[in-house]
Amino acid sequence: MNKKSVEESEVTITELMIPAYANFGGKVHGGILLSLMDKVAYVCASKYAGAYCVTVAVEGVEFLTPVEVGELVSLKASVNYVGRTTMIIGIRVESLHPQSGRLKHTNSCYFTMAAKDEQGQLLEVPALQLSNETQLRRFCEGKAIRKLSLQKREYLKANLEGIDMQERMAMTIGERVEVTFSS
Numbered sequence: 001m002n003k004k005s006v007e008e009s010e011v012t013i014t015e016l017m018i019p020a021y022a023n024f025g026g027k028v029h030g031g032i033l034l035s036l037m038d039k040v041a042y043v044c045a046s047k048y049a050g051a052y053c054v055t056v057a058v059e060g061v062e063f064l065t066p067v068e069v070g071e072l073v074s075l076k077a078s079v080n081y082v083g084r085t086t087m088i089i090g091i092r093v094e095s096l097h098p099q100s101g102r103l104k105h106t107n108s109c110y111f112t113m114a115a116k117d118e119q120g121q122l123l124e125v126p127a128l129q130l131s132n133e134t135q136l137r138r139f140c141e142g143k144a145i146r147k148l149s150l151q152k153r154e155y156l157k158a159n160l161e162g163i164d165m166q167e168r169m170a171m172t173i174g175e176r177v178e179v180t181f182s183s
C-alpha cells in the first residue's frame with residue numbers, strides 16, 4: 001500500500017501583516033487570511049499527494065480574535081485525514097506580536113482538498129500513517145468533519161432544491177425580513 005506519514009505533509013507559511021492588508025477598521029482583512037489558508041492547504045495537499053490539488057470544501061473558519069497590522073501570522077498545516085481522492089488539511093493559525101512576543105491562536109480550520117491528474121481526473125492519494133495519539137485524534141476529527149461536510153450538502157439538496165414559492169414564503173415566518181415584490 002502506498003502510504004505517507006503525517007510528518008511528510010507538514011508545512012508552515014509565515015507572513016508579516018502589512019498596512020495594505022488592513023480593512024476599514026484597521027484590522028487585517030478576513031480575505032487575506034483566507035487566501036493564506038488556501039495557499040498553505042494547497043502546498044500541504046500537493047506535497048502529500050505528489051500531485052496538483054484543488055479546494056473542495058472549507059469547514060470551521062471563524063474569525064474570533066482580530067489580527068492586527070504588524071503581527072506575524074503563521075499557518076501550520078498537516079494532512080489529518082484521507083479518503084480515496086481527498087484529504088482533510090488541518091490548519092492552525094497563530095499571530096505573533098513581534099515586539100511583545102504575545103502569541104494568539106486566532107483559529108483552526110479544515111480544508112478538504114482533492115488530488116487531480118493532468119487531465120483533471122481525480123487521483124488516489126496515499127494512505128495515511130498515524131504514529132501518535134494526537135494524529136489519531138485529528139484523524140477521527142477529520143472523519144467527522146468529512147461526514148458533516150457531505151451531510152450539509154445532502155441537507156441543502158433535500159431541503160432547498162425544488163421547493164415552491166409558498167414553501168419559501170413559509171420559511172420567512174418569524175424571521176427579521178420583509179418581503180415586498182414590486183410586480
Ligand SMILES: CC(C)(COP(=O)(O)OP(=O)(O)OC[C@H]1O[C@@H](n2cnc3c(N)ncnc32)[C@H](O)[C@@H]1OP(=O)(O)O)[C@@H](O)C(=O)NCCC(=O)NCCS
Pocket residue numbers: 054055056057082083084085086087112114122146149150153
Ligand atoms: C469536488 C469534486 C472533486 C467532486 O467531484 P465528484 O465527481 O462529484 O466526486 P465524488 O462525489 O465522486 O467525490 C469525490 C471526492 O470528493 C469528496 N467530496 C465531494 N463533495 C464534497 C464536499 N462537499 N465536501 C467534502 N468532500 C466532498 C467525496 O467525499 C470524494 O472523496 P474521496 O474520493 O476521498 O472518497 C468536483 O466537484 C471538483 O473537481 N470541483 C472543483 C474543485 C475546484 O476546482 N476547486 C478550486 C476552487 S475554484
